Amino acid sequence: MSLQNLTRWGGALLELSQFGDINESRKMLQDAVSKLDEALAINPAKHEALWCLGNAHTAKAFLTPDHDEAQIQFEQAFQCFQKAVEESPGNEHYLQSLASCAKAPELHKEIHKHGGLGQGQQALGGGPGASSSAKVIMRASIKRPPTPDAEDEDEDREPTLQEIINIKLIESGEKERLKELLRERLTECGWKDEMKSLCRSFTRKKGRNNVTVDDLVHLITPKGRAAVPDSVKAELLQRIRSFLQSAAL
Numbered sequence: 639m640s641l642q643n644l645t646r647w648g649g650a651l652l653e654l655s656q657f658g659d660i661n662e663s664r665k666m667l668q669d670a671v672s673k674l675d676e677a678l679a680i681n682p683a684k685h686e687a688l689w690c691l692g693n694a695h696t697a698k699a700f701l702t703p704d705h706d707e708a709q710i711q712f713e714q715a716f717q718c719f720q721k722a723v724e725e726s727p728g729n730e731h732y733l734q735s736l737a738s739c740a741k742a743p744e745l746h747k748e749i750h751k752h753g754g755l756g757q758g759q760q761a762l763g764g765g766p767g768a769s770s771s772a773k774v775i776m777r778a779s780i781k782r783p784p785t786p787d788a789e790d791e792d793e794d795r796e797p798t799l800q801e802i803i804n805i806k807l808i809e810s811g812e813k814e815r816l817k818e819l820l821r822e823r824l825t826e827c828g829w830k831d832e833m834k835s836l837c838r839s840f841t842r843k844k845g846r847n848n849v850t851v852d853d854l855v856h857l858i859t860p861k862g863r864a865a866v867p868d869s870v871k872a873e874l875l876q877r878i879r880s881f882l883q884s885a886a887l
Contacts, residue, residue: 692718
């Protein structure tokens with residue numbers, strides 16, 4: 639498989655790891671690391687692959703309760719970001735990732751010290767009303783892989799429609815606007831408060847010391863997805879349709 643396709647594959651697995659349960663995420667992240675390692679074996683200076691690999695190690699670290707084990711992942715991530723910066727010194731994304739990675743171990747310690755609950759999320763700027771789990775922190779740590787340079791593209795491969803749409807959404811800023819809209823609607827309809835209440839009830843019933851982050855994620859994931867109002871889904875779908883029409887896709 640080509641360098642470019644391996645990098646794309648690793649980046650796609652990294653994005654997909656943000657969904658599903660903890661075990662699925664861990665498996666996808668490991669698969670992403672494998673693909674990105676293959677890409678870097680072909681070209682160790684591929685800065686996009688280095689950046690993606692750094693994000694994968696960071697995400698794995700946040701899903702690892704043991705601080706010493708997580709520290710190893712953070713160190714690997716830091717090395718990847720540092721190499722990416724060396725290969726592309728002016729890239730702001732790489733510089734931001736490098737700076738954030740240096741602070742990540744302390745944040746990890748705080749998150750897991752409190753069972754992955756509220757305080758860790760607030761440290762990331764989510765505010766007191768933000769949903770609470772290490773999975774949310776992991777999502778915040780992941781940056782989408784940058785669009786590969788045109789000169790690296792496989793000449794015999796056309797991008798899929800899904801890839802084109804995703805790139806257009808990101809380049810236009812519409813993807814971030816959609817995320818912000820979703821956050822606002824979920825707050826307005828009481829979804830976030832409902833999920834917080836569910837977590838608190840579960841924790842009280844089981845006892846705080848007997849509840850893990852994995853327990854909360856397994857509890858919240860199916861209920862959270864089912865509880866998103868149809869009106870919110872419809873509004874997001876209409877926004878996406880309107881964007882596709884305006885972009886002539």
